[in-house]
Amino acid sequence: MAITLMEQEQKRLLKKFHTLLGKAGLGADEKEAILAGYGVESSKELTAYELLEACNQLDKMSNPKxxxxxxxxxxxxxxxxxxxxxxxxxxxxxxxxxxxxxxxxxxxxxxxxxxxxxxxxxxxxxxxxxxxxxxxxxxxxxxxxxxxx
Structure with missing residues (x-):
């Protein structure tokens, strides 16, 4: 089974999302709140675009400079x-x-x-x-x- 480019990107963004959550010091409750904002219960349910948006916001939080x-x-x-x-x-x-x-x-x-x-x-x-x-x-x-x- 071949993985599409979009699936690879989504996988990469999912990993980045979880890394940034840790870097920003956010726990399970905060993660659930973020996911609820997208109407999902699991980060795996987020689209690549939603993951990119969430990662950008988390990046801004963890690196304000x-x-x-x-x-x-x-x-x-x-x-x-x-x-x-x-x-x-x-x-x-x-x-x-x-x-x-x-x-x-x-x-x-x-x-x-x-x-x-x-x-x-x-x-x-x-x-x-x-x-x-x-x-x-x-x-x-x-x-x-x-x-x-």
Missing amino acids: AAEMDKWRKRVIASIFSYFGALGLQSDMNRVKGTAARAARAETFNDIPLEQLRTLYSAFSKKAKTVEHVDIVTEDIINELKLLN
């Missing part, structure tokens, strides 16, 4: 996309991450420390707002000049 870093990385990405959008430039994830890494003088995007992520977020958010404000002012001046002609 990683969750905080992830949150700030997403904010930096959004602020740089916003900045490029304000400039009218097309961008993709590689360009955005590369821009952040260069701005932070880091080897890779994931090497940027938390404080620098916060600084980058603030800087690119301000730059995007400034560009948008300049566009509005410029448009107003152009409209005034059109009225004079």
Whole structure:
């Protein structure tokens, strides 16, 4: 009997789920509460997607610093996309991450420390707002000049 790729993934996630339960210090009662949230009594009844979701939540619980870093990385990405959008430039994830890494003088995007992520977020958010404000002012001046002609 051949095991499908999905079954292998579900098995891997099931193992990870139980490992993370232990790592987070959760006992049988907490496990039952988590499973009840999915409407099942056994972790084997969870789908691969549900296991992945549960593992992500448990990972955040057991490693709050990683969750905080992830949150700030997403904010930096959004602020740089916003900045490029304000400039009218097309961008993709590689360009955005590369821009952040260069701005932070880091080897890779994931090497940027938390404080620098916060600084980058603030800087690119301000730059995007400034560009948008300049566009509005410029448009107003152009409209005034059109009225004079």
